[in-house]
Amino acid sequence: MAKDKKISPFSAFLLGVDGMVGSAIFLLPGSLYSKAGNSLIGILLVSGVSALLLALCYAALSSETKQNGAAWLYAYKEFGRFAGFEVGFFTWFQGVITITTEIAAFLTSLKLFIPQLSDKLVYDIAGIAIVLVIAIIGLMGDRVSSIADNIATFLKIGVLLIFVLAGIWFIHRINFVSNAHYSFHSVNNAFSNAFYMFTGFAFLPVAAAQMRNPRKNLPRELLAVIISVTLLYIATVVVAIGTVGPSIAHSSLPLAIAFAKHFGNLGKIIITVGTVGSVLGVAISLSYSTPYVASSLANEHQLLPQFFGKKSKSGVPYVAIIITAGLCALLILSGGYLFLVPCTIIISLVQYFSTSLVMFVKQWRRQRHQEQLPQGAFNLRGGILVPVLSLLVCVYILVNLKLKVILFGVIALICGIALYFIDKLITKKAKIKEQGLGK
Numbered sequence: 543m544a545k546d547k548k549i550s551p552f553s554a555f556l557l558g559v560d561g562m563v564g565s566a567i568f569l570l571p572g573s574l575y576s577k578a579g580n581s582l583i584g585i586l587l588v589s590g591v592s593a594l595l596l597a598l599c600y601a602a603l604s605s606e607t608k609q610n611g612a613a614w615l616y617a618y619k620e621f622g623r624f625a626g627f628e629v630g631f632f633t634w635f636q637g638v639i640t641i642t643t644e645i646a647a648f649l650t651s652l653k654l655f656i657p658q659l660s661d662k663l664v665y666d667i668a669g670i671a672i673v674l675v676i677a678i679i680g681l682m683g684d685r686v687s688s689i690a691d692n693i694a695t696f697l698k699i700g701v702l703l704i705f706v707l708a709g710i711w712f713i714h715r716i717n718f719v720s721n722a723h724y725s726f727h728s729v730n731n732a733f734s735n736a737f738y739m740f741t742g743f744a745f746l747p748v749a750a751a752q753m754r755n756p757r758k759n760l761p762r763e764l765l766a767v768i769i770s771v772t773l774l775y776i777a778t779v780v781v782a783i784g785t786v787g788p789s790i791a792h793s794s795l796p797l798a799i800a801f802a803k804h805f806g807n808l809g810k811i812i813i814t815v816g817t818v819g820s821v822l823g824v825a826i827s828l829s830y831s832t833p834y835v836a837s838s839l840a841n842e843h844q845l846l847p848q849f850f851g852k853k854s855k856s857g858v859p860y861v862a863i864i865i866t867a868g869l870c871a872l873l874i875l876s877g878g879y880l881f882l883v884p885c886t887i888i889i890s891l892v893q894y895f896s897t898s899l900v901m902f903v904k905q906w907r908r909q910r911h912q913e914q915l916p917q918g919a920f921n922l923r924g925g926i927l928v929p930v931l932s933l934l935v936c937v938y939i940l941v942n943l944k945l946k947v948i949l950f951g952v953i954a955l956i957c958g959i960a961l962y963f964i965d966k967l968i969t970k971k972a973k974i975k976e977q978g979l980g981k
Contacts, residue, residue: 551759554746558767560695562742563774564640564824565647566883567702568817570735571779572793573880577732579724579788583779585733590772592935593740596894597768598928599901600744601761605920613744613893614845616900623845624962625896630845631958632892635869636741637832639886642870644825645672646879650794651818654810669874676829677867681858694823701816705797706777712804713784720788730942737939738883739775741890743768761920794879829870833862847965884943888951891936898932905929 574582603616614633618626649669653659659668746764782790782800790796795814802810837859840851852861873882905926907913915921922928940948 550754551763554759554763555766555770556695558743558746558763559699559771561746562740562767562771563698563702564739564742565644565817565821565879566739567775567778568698568797568813568821569647569650569794569879570739570883571782572790572796572799574732574736575783575788575796576791577724577728577735579720579722580718580783581724581729582732582736582783583776585729585736586739586772586775586779589733589736589740590768590775592737592939593743593772594765594768595928595932595935596898597743597764598761598922599898599932601764602920602922603897603901603904604760605758606916613897614839614843617896618843618845620900620903621896626843627845627962627965628955628958629893629896630839630843631961632889632954634832634836634839634846634866635954635958636886636889636893637828637835638866638869639873639882639889640741641676641825641828641832641866642673642873643879643882643886644821644828645669645676645870645874646882647821648672648818648825650879651814651821654795654798654814665878666875670871672825673867673870673874676826677863679826680829680833680863680867681860694820694827697816697823698820701813701820702774702778704816705801705813706774706781709781709785709801709804713781714787715784717784717787722788727942730938731944734887734939734942735884738887740768740771741886744890744893829863829866833859833866836862836866847961847968881947884947885950887939888943888947889954891940891951892955895933895936898929898936902926902929902933 571582574585578585600613607615607619612633614626614630617629646669649659649665649672658664743764746760746767778797782796786796786800786803790800793799795817798810798813798817801813805812836846836850837853838851840846840848840862850862850865851859853859876882901922905922905928908915909925
């Protein structure tokens with residue numbers, strides 16, 4: 543992209559929608575319905591409001607800088623290098639685990655046509671093979687990634703609109719009648735998992751520097767994206783439940799099953815092909831962008847070890863690509879789609895919590911010391927109210943995740959802290975060596 547070329551507000555809106563809409567809306571409604579029933583519709587609304595609270599913190603902070611906005615940048619400026627390093631590490635790792643989750647979604651979708659993928663060994667071999675293929679694609683540069691991203695965007699939005707607009711005519715009120723009862727814990731767990739559908743909003747502030755007048759437009763774009771996507775999700779789930787009723791529960795491909803009820807095998811094929819294509823496109827796109835995030839954090843901001851930033855003569859961050867692919871392969875072996883979804887959520891919570899905390903500190907300081915906002919910055923009204931609510935959302939999601947998922951997050955945190963001190967030690971030794979050579 544040319545340096546003087548800026549993303550228009552509409553392009554930024556599409557970028558945000560593309561970042562948020564992924565595999566979750568195609569594969570999760572069945573599992574979530576089994577935990578919450580018709581309450582899933584309300585859960586999506588609450589999830590959208592929760593994402594909106596977090597997005598307001600991102601919007602306010604991104605409007606105060608002319609750089610690409612990201613959680614690590616806010617943490618670094620407010621709390622120093624250690625916080626910036628850890629949040630930067632989790633930003634990259636969120637990309638890694640999201641790639642893996644999308645590959646798992648791809649394999650789950652294919653089970654309809656390739657039943658052999660239900661075998662764990664076949665599933666693992668296929669998953670690792672896909673990781674290797676998309677890593678090779680990443681080494682080829684951004685052309686393939688851009689094409690894959692465009693195809694994925696067209697497929698997923700197109701398929702969802704077809705599903706809603708065609709399926710709405712087959713909704714029956716009786717399908718919303720259910721005598722099942724769901725525990726408070728089950729509904730809370732459904733909310734925590736449903737939030738995976740909204741995690742992509744945090745990618746939009748990263749492109750702030752490429753937007754036209756980001757201080758003015760980014761807050762509006764974030765709000766427009768979250769509201770639009772929330773309404774699309776609710777419409778999709780209403781149609782899915784309204785056409786097949788409680789039988790949607792536990793289905794790994796709920797939209798395909800719902801569409802097939804009225805449009806036969808052709809309907810099932812349309813939804814499944816759309817799902818497979820969109821999910822694989824997202825995985826390919828992320829497999830390109832995620833290593834570049836790691837490379838940028840290492841080279842431009844010194845917030846990851848320097849070896850992450852090594853590039854080939856053509857500028858491809860081959861070390862970051864290899865490390866990203868290696869971790870993706872290990873994560874494929876760790877569990878299926880429904881395990882990786884909450885793992886992605888707990889990793890993303892580090893960014894959300896740190897950004898909300900930064901916003902809380904800034905708002906608290908402004909109230910106490912009468913500090914003025916930078917000119918043109920987004921004025922987040924309500925003082926500390928929004929960041930406090932955002933922090934509570936993060937805590938609420940965390941406590942409703944399963945213990946093994948929380949343990950996964952703790953292990954990731956330990957790895958991030960260890961990496962920081964290893965990097966610090968290597969940097970210190972390098973400086974001592976340079977000083978010795980200088981003498």
